[in-house]
Amino acid sequence: MKILSCYSIKGGVGKTALAVNLAFALGEAGHRTLLLDLDPQGAASFYFRVDGADKFRMRDKQSLAEGLRRNIRESDYPGLDVVPSHLGYRHFDILLDGMSKRRSQLRRVLEEFKADYDVILIDCPPNITLLSENVFRASDAILVPVIPTVLSRRTLEQLAGFFKDQDLPAKLLRPFFSMVQKRSKMHREIMEELPAEQAGFLKTAIPFSADVEKMGLHRMPLLAYARACEAAKAYRALCQEILSESGL
Amino acid sequence: MLTFWDSFEWGIWFGGHLLYSCGGVYRLASRDHAEGWLGTVSCEERALGRRRFWEEFQSEPMRAKLEGMLGLRGLAPVAEGTFRLRRCDLRNQAGKIVCRLEWTAVCAGAKGEEQLLHSCRVLPLLGYEAEAARVAQYLSGQGASAPEDEPVRVLLRRAGRLPREYTLRPAFGLEMETPAREAVGRIVRKMLEIAQGNMPGILDDLDSEFLHDYRICLRKMRSVLSLVKEVYPAEGTRRMRDALGDLARQTNRLRDLDVYLLARGHYLGLLPPALRPALDEMFRDFSAEREKEVRRTASKLRGASNRRLFLELTEFFAKQTPHGPAPAADLPVGPLVYRAIYKRYRKIRSIAAGIGEDTPDETVHQLRIEGKKLRYLMEFFVELLPDKEGGAMQKVLRRLQGRLGDFNDASVQQKSLLDYWRRKRSGSELGLGLGGLVSILYQNQMQARSLIARELEGFCDPSTAAAFKRIFKLPASAPATDGQRTGRP
Structure with missing residues (x-):
């Protein structure tokens, strides 16, 4: 079982679009996939039309695993289940704080799902907290969407700095370009420079697309309603790249 | 129309699967019903002609799975029927699918002349069991009733082909105190029944195991008569042992040829590659001889003298047949x-x-x-x-x-x-x-x-x-x- 997470400190960069479409593509490719929506905004759950999770008590590793399992919802698409978001996940931090080995507790919880899934994909909240750190330590790869702009470049550097400070392996970070506009000179330039400065960049870039923005209207993954558009093709290519790199 | 396939031992069924073909495509499905009455298809393969042994399939997953369930056994059709399947999704207010409904109509015969079953199943999505239960409750309220049996089983029953465990080592229900003649009789009767059950397969030459098992049954019957001595009068016992020996002898050559042909891969593997083509001629000879031997054996098995021998055996060992005294009969x-x-x-x-x-x-x-x-x-x-x-x-x-x-x-x-x-x-x-x-x-x-x-x-x-x-x-x-x-x- 591989654990992949979609993460960005900055909002509005295509993080949830990545989680939703990658989850769909993984399931479609025959991998039993669980999408864990840890972002309290619950956008991924919304796209899959899944209501918020039922409340459950998070006292320890066991109750957390049981609570998550009780909240698994089969999506409308093959091979893909979803654990919807819940406002209570805000308390994750406090819960984790109270546990021993508090920085690696999430990995232990997710190991309980090993028999049922090939991939667990986590949509993370856009901030750096104890929960994010747990997600980092649980993940086999952290997928970071980067819009080729100056500001995004800066946040990526911040994230790399945080990894260094916390002694987290830098090779977990797998950035890729998101919402790319080929006609923008600045986009093209940053896309040339940044991969040389920051290691681990995935080759596939996701183009900016009005179709992606319509996901909210359709309430389904882009890949389910506009399979042939450029962005959809790019998500599938990204999925293939991740699969071949993670040895799945 | 679907044709369902299995071996004499029901290897596929008891292996938890179904194998069916339709329009030249074979599908192997696990018999779990989670995704519908025809199971969850795990592999499929287009085949122009009929497939009998697992080696004849091409795709690796299909070969691997079938090898485990069939071994040396050959496939034969066990039932045919027309399945009409309709599915629809039921959604909640948010538009999320909460369960699927599956209507199945099962008809026997190619044109679907006789409808055997009409059913509707409610298949819940994980996490939406409560919604599915409400749908099922609503349907019951409208007069629907739970089906007594799964459609494939209904079809098999109609064809008179319900899956049965097959074994060469059946239980005979013996106890320490069972009188010896009764015990031996029970063993012989059971083995005789199994031997006869294998005969149609030998005549059809479906696979080599029918003959193999038939011969084992004959050998076991012969053997039990000499291992537990003096339970029937000596003269009768000798006659029966001779009859069993005669029956077995008729099939010796065919079994030998089966053994060589089955060992072909093994033999070739023993030789260095350069010498392997040299044996082609021998295997060709064996195959040709086997063709003749199958026909010869089949005509012997069908023949009057053979039928007489079986009749004699059946009568001799029948429960009600009176026999003279023998020293160990009642011990x-x-x-x-x-x-x-x-x-x-x-x-x-x-x-x-x-x-x-x-x-x-x-x-x-x-x-x-x-x-x-x-x-x-x-x-x-x-x-x-x-x-x-x-x-x-x-x-x-x-x-x-x-x-x-x-x-x-x-x-x-x-x-x-x-x-x-x-x-x-x-x-x-x-x-x-x-x-x-x-x-x-x-x-x-x-x-x-x-x-x-x-x-x-x-x-x-x-x-x-x-x-x-x-x-x-x-x-x-x-x-x-x-x-x-x-x-x-």
Whole structure:
């Protein structure tokens, strides 16, 4: 079982679009996939039309695993289940704080799902907290969407700095370009420079697309309603790249 | 229209799967019904002609799965029917699918003349069980009732082909006190029934296992009559043993040819690649001879004299047939069997004591035959053996018999390959290939011999001997000497 997470400190960069479409593509490719929506905004759950999770008590590793399992919802698409978001996940931090080995507790919880899934994909909240750190330590790869702009470049550097400070392996970070506009000179330039400065960049870039923005209207993954558009093709290519790199 | 396939042993069904074909596509589905009555398709393959053995399939997953469930068995159609399947999704207010409805109409025959079943299933999505339960409740309220049986089973029942466990080692319901004639009769009747059940498969030549099992049944019947002695009058017993021997003999050559043809891959694998094509001619000869032999055997099996022999056997061993007195007829079978087992074991030990590097092959064969008698005894009367020790003893015996079998196979095969060469006497290529093969088989035989000695040590060691003695030696017998109790004679 591989654990992949979609993460960005900055909002509005295509993080949830990545989680939703990658989850769909993984399931479609025959991998039993669980999408864990840890972002309290619950956008991924919304796209899959899944209501918020039922409340459950998070006292320890066991109750957390049981609570998550009780909240698994089969999506409308093959091979893909979803654990919807819940406002209570805000308390994750406090819960984790109270546990021993508090920085690696999430990995232990997710190991309980090993028999049922090939991939667990986590949509993370856009901030750096104890929960994010747990997600980092649980993940086999952290997928970071980067819009080729100056500001995004800066946040990526911040994230790399945080990894260094916390002694987290830098090779977990797998950035890729998101919402790319080929006609923008600045986009093209940053896309040339940044991969040389920051290691681990995935080759596939996701183009900016009005179709992606319509996901909210359709309430389904882009890949389910506009399979042939450029962005959809790019998500599938990204999925293939991740699969071949993670040895799945 | 779907055609369902399975083997005589229902390997696919009991392997938890269904195999069906439709429009030239074979689909293998697990029989879990999670995704509908036709199971979850795990592999599929387009096939132009009919497929009989797992080797005839092309795709690797299909081959691997079928090999495990079929072995040497061939596929035959078990039922045909038309399935009409309609599905729809039920959604909640948010537009999320909460369950799926599946309507199935099952009809027998190609045109769907006779409708056997009409059903609707509610398939919940994980996490939406409560919603699905409400839908099911609503449907019941509208007069729907839960189906009594799954559609595939309904179809099989109509075809008169319900899956049945098949075994060559059935339970006979024996007890220590069962009168010997009754016990032997039960065993023979059951084996006779299994033998006859295998006959249609031999006539259709569906796979090699029908003949194999048929021969085992005949051998076992013959064997039980000599292992538990004097339960029927001597003259009748002799007549029946002769009849069984005659029946078995008719099929000897066909079985030999089956063995060679099944071992083709094994034989070729023993030779270096350069010598392999040399054996093509021999296998072609065997195949051609087999064609003729199948027809000859089938006509014998169908023939009047054969039917008469079976009739005679059936009548002789029928429960109500009166027989004259015989010394052991009414004795309880348990002590008789225990005595026979102990006697066999001691006989094996005495032969085993003389086995060494230069023992003649005949002595080793003798050992194998005695071992087989003991194995049959323990198999027929397994219900009378103590569970734990009986199982352990059978395990040791099986291992020994396996080695002895290897030895015997290698020796018999050398002989028959050389016979073939003497008859044929053509082509130096073939001679080269055969020579190579015979040498390797000889090496194998020698190797098997050295392994036999090791297995014998286990089988004859003092603790096994003590266990046999403790369990099977009855108090009425003369007390054992110290030598017998403590070591190999």
